Amino acid sequence: MRTEEQKIMQEPVLVSFGGKEYEIKPLPIVKASPWRKKFIALMSEVSMLASITSDDKETFLKALSDILIKEPDKLVDLLFEYIPNREEIENIASSQEILKAIEEVVALEAPFLGAAIRITKVMQKNLG
Secondary structure (H helix, E strand, O other): OOOHHHHHOOOOEEEEEOOEEEEEOOOOHHHHHHHHHHHHHHHHHHHHHHOOOOOOHHHHHHHHHHHHHHHHHHHHHHHHHHOOOHHHHHOOOOHHHHHHHHHHHHHHHOHHHHHHHHHHHHHHHHHO
């Protein structure tokens, strides 16, 4: 976890892909704001899909497919709008490493959400 000083000084976070460390630097405001808006729009989409209830099997399966396949791909695309080297990273990174990088980027750009993600993980670990 980053210290307050690291956050204030805009120090990068380190993530690992395929055993190699990469720095993720906070975006300047001019780029961060549009990125956050895209992230919020994507999370709204996921939220709407998750709330679909239907007796129609096809409608339900399409929503489930979107949540499990399309939306994660969109989230990965959004990650690579934030960090460079997509081709290199996709060739060496595991899904878990990509997810960790997404969490770090969210923590950089939406600190309250990042904190909520970390708290939820700790609670799940302690309860489960």
